[in-house]
Structure formats: C-alpha cells, structure tokens
Amino acid sequence: MDKLEKAVVLLSGGLDSTTLLHHVKKSLEANEVYALSLIYGQKHARELEMATWQAEAVGVKEHRLIDISFVGELLQGGSALTNASIPVPNLADLAENQLSQPPTYVPNRNMILLSLACAWAESVGARSVFYGAQAQDQYGYWDCTVDFVTRINDVLALNRQTCVTIEAPFADYSKAELLKIGLGLGVDYAHTWSCYRGKEQPCGACPTCVERMRAFEAVGLLDPLDRE
Amino acid sequence: MDKLEKAVVLLSGGLDSTTLLHHVKKSLEANEVYALSLIYGQKHARELEMATWQAEAVGVKEHRLIDISFVGELLQGGSALTNASIPVPNLADLAENQLSQPPTYVPNRNMILLSLACAWAESVGARSVFYGAQAQDQYGYWDCTVDFVTRINDVLALNRQTCVTIEAPFADYSKAELLKIGLGLGVDYAHTWSCYRGKEQPCGACPTCVERMRAFEAVGLLDPLDRE
Numbered sequence: 001m002d003k004l005e006k007a008v009v010l011l012s013g014g015l016d017s018t019t020l021l022h023h024v025k026k027s028l029e030a031n032e033v034y035a036l037s038l039i040y041g042q043k044h045a046r047e048l049e050m051a052t053w054q055a056e057a058v059g060v061k062e063h064r065l066i067d068i069s070f071v072g073e074l075l076q077g078g079s080a081l082t083n084a085s086i087p088v089p090n091l092a093d094l095a096e097n098q099l100s101q102p103p104t105y106v107p108n109r110n111m112i113l114l115s116l117a118c119a120w121a122e123s124v125g126a127r128s129v130f131y132g133a134q135a136q137d138q139y140g141y142w143d144c145t146v147d148f149v150t151r152i153n154d155v156l157a158l159n160r161q162t163c164v165t166i167e168a169p170f171a172d173y174s175k176a177e178l179l180k181i182g183l184g185l186g187v188d189y190a191h192t193w194s195c196y197r198g199k200e201q202p203c204g205a206c207p208t209c210v211e212r213m214r215a216f217e218a219v220g221l222l223d224p225l226d227r228e
Numbered sequence: 229m230d231k232l233e234k235a236v237v238l239l240s241g242g243l244d245s246t247t248l249l250h251h252v253k254k255s256l257e258a259n260e261v262y263a264l265s266l267i268y269g270q271k272h273a274r275e276l277e278m279a280t281w282q283a284e285a286v287g288v289k290e291h292r293l294i295d296i297s298f299v300g301e302l303l304q305g306g307s308a309l310t311n312a313s314i315p316v317p318n319l320a321d322l323a324e325n326q327l328s329q330p331p332t333y334v335p336n337r338n339m340i341l342l343s344l345a346c347a348w349a350e351s352v353g354a355r356s357v358f359y360g361a362q363a364q365d366q367y368g369y370w371d372c373t374v375d376f377v378t379r380i381n382d383v384l385a386l387n388r389q390t391c392v393t394i395e396a397p398f399a400d401y402s403k404a405e406l407l408k409i410g411l412g413l414g415v416d417y418a419h420t421w422s423c424y425r426g427k428e429q430p431c432g433a434c435p436t437c438v439e440r441m442r443a444f445e446a447v448g449l450l451d452p453l454d455r456e
Contacts, residue, residue: 066298074294074344075351101389107350108343108392111383115339116302122335123303142386151383155339158370158379161329164336 004030006126010117011035011063013051015212017132018192019182020170024130025058026185032061034124036117040071040106047193054191064120068112075107088196090205102140102207104196110143114152114166121164133168136175136211146171175211176218183219190224202226232258234354238345239263239291241279243440244360246420247410248398252358253286254413260289262352264345268299268334275421282419292348296340303335316424318433330368330435332424338371342380342394349392361396364403364439374399403439404446411447418452430454 007030011017024030037051048065055063089103110131117129137144149168156164170178182189194212195202202209202225216223235258239245252258265279276293283291317331338359345357365372377396384392398406410417422440423430430437430453444451 064302066302068298070294070296071344071347074292074348106347107390108347108384111339111343112347115336115343116299119299119334119336119340120302142388145386148383148386151379151386155376155379155383156336158373158376159336160370162335 004028004128006030006032006034006061006121006124007128007130008034008036008117008121008124008126009060009130010113010132011037011051011055012132013037013047013049013054013192014132014194014208015175015182015189015192015215016134016170016178018050018054018189019178019185019187020130020132021054021058021060022182022185022187023169025060032126033058034120034126035060035063036120037063037065038113038116039065039067040069040109046195046198050191050193054187057188057191062124066116068116071106071109071112088206090207090210101142104207105141108143110141110148111152118156118164118166122159122162125162127162127164129164129166131166131168132170134170134173134175134178138171140207174218175215179215179219183221188224193225232256232356234258234260234262234289234349234352235356235358236262236264236345236349236352236354237288237358238341238360239265239279239283240360241265241275241277241282241420242360242422242436243403243410243417243420243443244362244398244406246278246282246417247406247413247415248358248360249282249286249288250410250413250415251397253288260354261286262348262354263288263291264348265291265293266341266344267293267295268297268337268340274423274426278419278421282415285416285419294344296344299334299337299340316434318435320433320438329370332435333369336371338369338376339380346384346392346394350387350390353390355390355392357392357394359394359396360398362398362401362403362406366399368435402446403443407443407447411449416452421453 007024009021009024011021021035025033035055037048039048121129133144149166153165194208196206196208197203235252237249237252239249249263253261263283265276267276349357361372377394381393422436424434424436425431
C-alpha cells in the first residue's frame with residue numbers, strides 16, 4: 001500500500017476513534033493527519049479533552065474542534081445523547097426491540113459528521129477520511145454499517161475533481177480486536193473516554209461502558225479508567 | 229398523489245428554493261411545512277431576509293435559520309462563497325474549464341445541507357425533504373445532479389425505522405420553466421435574492437444574476453429587483 005500523504009480522521013476521543021488515529025499515523029504512516037472532533041451534545045466534554053490529548057500524542061498536522069451543538073437543538077427531543085431530559089439507558093435495561101435503534105441514536109448523525117469531514121478533506125487535498133465504525137455498533141445504528149459507508153462512497157464518487165473516499169478499516173472488528181490493535185500500537189487508553197454519561201468516573205452500566213468493559217475483559221486487562 | 233402530511237424544504241431565499249417552497253405548500257398541499265435556512269457564508273444575509281419573508285408568506289409550521297458559518301472557516305480558502313478574499317467571478321469571465329467546477333463551488337456543500345435537513349425531517353416525522361436543484365446547476369456542481377440525489381436516497385434507504393427521501397421536483401427544469409411555475413403560483417419575486425455579491429442591488433454580472441436575468445427575459449418579464 002502506498003504511504004498516505006494526507007488523511008482526515010474523525011476523532012471523538014473514544015476507544016474506537018482513538019485506536020483509529022494511532023493506526024492511521026503509525027501503521028498506515030500517514031504523513032499529515034487532520035483530526036476532526038465535532039461537539040454535538042453536552043455529555044461528552046470529557047471525550048473532547050481526550051481527543052485533544054491523543055491528537056497531540058500522535059502529532060497530527062491539525063486538530064479541529066467544531067461546535068455543532070445546534071444539531072442537538074434542531075433535533076429537539078431526538079436522542080438521549082443530545083437531550084438531557086432523556087435518560088441514557090443501562091445496557092441491561094434495553095429491550096430487545098430497542099437494540100435495532102437504541103435511545104442513544106441521533107438522527108442521521110453519521111452523514112452529518114462524515115459530510116463535514118469530507119468537505120474538510122476536499123479542501124486540504126486529502127483523499128481519505130477515516131471513520132471508526134466497528135462491528136458491534138452495526139446492530140444498533142444503520143449509519144455505522146459497511147453498507148452505509150459503501151453507499152456514501154458511491155455519492156462521493158460523483159465528484160468531478162477531488163474524490164474523497166471514506167475508509168472504515170475496523171468495520172469488521174469487534175471492540176476487543178480493536179483494543180488489541182491499539183495496545184500493540186502503544187495507545188494509552190487512560191486518555192480515552194467512552195461513557196455516555198460523562199461524569200467524573202465512567203458509570204459502568206451504559207451500553208458503551210459495558211462494551212468497553214467486556215473488551216478489556218476479553219484481552220485480559222484492567223481498563224486504566226477503572227480505579228476502584 | 230397523496231396529500232403530504234409533513235415536509236421539510238431547504239430554503240435559501242433564492243429564486244429556485246422560494247419557488248419550491250410555494251410549490252410544496254400550494255401544489256402538493258403539504259399540511260405542515262418545515263423550512264430550513266442554513267447560513268454558511270457572509271455574502272447572503274439578503275437571501276435570508278427573503279427566506280424569512282417567504283416562509284411567513286406561505287405560512288410554514290416552523291422556519292429555522294441555523295448558522296453553520298464554521299463551514300466557511302473549516303474550508304479556509306475553499307470557495308468564493310465562503311472566503312471574502314476570493315472574488316466572485318462574472319459569468320462572462322469564467323473560462324470553459326471552470327464551468328465544470330466554478331470558483332463558487334463549496335466542497336461537499338449539498339451533502340452537508342441535506343444531511344442536516346434529513347436529520348430534522350427524521351426528528352419531526354417528515355418523510356420528504358424538498359431540494360431546489362434545477363437543470364442549469366448540473367453543469368457546474370456535481371452535488372446538484374439527479375445522480376447525486378438518487379445516490380443520497382440510496383444511503384437514506386438503509387434507515388431501519390424512519391426513511392426520509394429527498395425530492396428534487398425541478399431537477400429537469402430550466403430556471404425559466406421554474407419561474408413560470410412560480411409566477412403561476414403567485415410568488416412575489418421582489419422578495420427573493422440571487423446575487424452572489426449580496427450588495428444593496430443585484431450586480432447583474434455574477435453567474436446567478438445572469439441566469440436570473442435570462443430567465444426573466446425568457447418569460448418576457450422584468451425582474452422586480454431590477455429597478456434601473
């Protein structure tokens with residue numbers, strides 16, 4: 001594979017996108033990495049601190065944090081991630097039928113995020129946008145699937161001058177497999193944040209906390225955020 | 229055709245989207261119209277005043293104006309529409325090779341606008357987003373083409389609960405045909421704005437001014453904005 005000249009990485013500061021950032025810089029040896037963090041709710045200030053830390057740690061060319069919290073206002077009662085009055089559920093409390101679209105779903109979120117990342121890529125001359133979709137999110141979010149990425153790329157292929165392609169190299173990996181890759185790359189997971197509730201300590205019960213916990217269990221390690 | 233219950237209309241305040249707004253409310257008889265105006269540069273404050281006037285004139289359920297001018301910052305030197313230091317060209321000065329992508333092109337603009345409109349549609353329970361693409365923009369902008377709309381709809385079709393579809397009923401119409409439809413619907417074109425330069429009076433020379441002028445000529449009328 002040719003060395004990447006420039007790449008945009010969508011970086012939330014969570015486990016998946018942080019691993020992706022290190023993968024793009026260290027394994028794919030991208031020369032210039034442009035990290036984009038989009039703030040769209042209030043619960044994730046912790047994630048963004050982590051994103052900033054990680055962007056500095058790998059030495060990106062540029063890290064942009066952009067406030068798109070108007071999305072939360074636009075979607076009003078839309079989602080537990082943007083509306084503080086809708087509680088974030090515990091994974092154990094999610095009914096079977098909610099697994100196909102949990103209350104943490106944000107309408108059309110990933111098309112919004114990717115369209116901005118692709119616009120930035122086009123303007124800095126990067127041909128690739130890296131997106132941390134992984135296999136376990138595909139059950140709940142239609143916009144985390146391989147089909148979704150393929151079809152967005154079909155749209156982008158119409159560009160007459162600068163075609164940008166979305167790459168989702170972890171789309172078939174479980175969180176545990178992803179964690180193994182990141183540990184191999186020396187990622188410091190004490191500086192990542194996954195909990196949807198965004199308090200001082202991870203809650204340990206929301207869907208993303210439970211998935212993170214299981215991933216660390218699967219690789220036989222303790223989560224460095226787990227201080228009890 | 230069934231009467232539309234709810235519809236989102238992307239409304240810039242220009243000739244095309246204003247005609248579309250009236251078409252959706254009066255011809256398609258949409259019960260509740262949600263008009264969305266997105267501010268992404270500084271040159272179009274006039275357009276937005278017009279959008280507000282037109283939204284009131286047809287009696288929309290809700291009109292949202294959202295400032296996405298961070299897009300202009302993200303794209304830095306990207307486009308004459310978001311960067312005041314890049315001059316808007318006169319149509320007559322555009323070289324042949326610039327016609328396939330003029331300096332007024334904003335990277336991936338329409339995917340950004342449509343992704344936001346579709347998110348809003350999903351959250352208010354509207355199944356249709358109306359988009360004022362017309363035939364004459366297809367030469368210059370890959371993201372104004374029928375193929376573009378078709379492929380975005382292929383992405384949206386993956387949604388597991390609330391499929392939103394983008395409708396571009398004027399995609400095959402010239403600006404003059406569109407103007408005829410609008411005049412038939414009683415649109416007051418004194419309250420629309422097309423000029424890219426956004427001064428007190430339309431400049432009469434930028435690509436959109438020239439196209440507007442030709443459309444009025446083709447229907448044998450004087451543009452009400454043309455006061456000389």
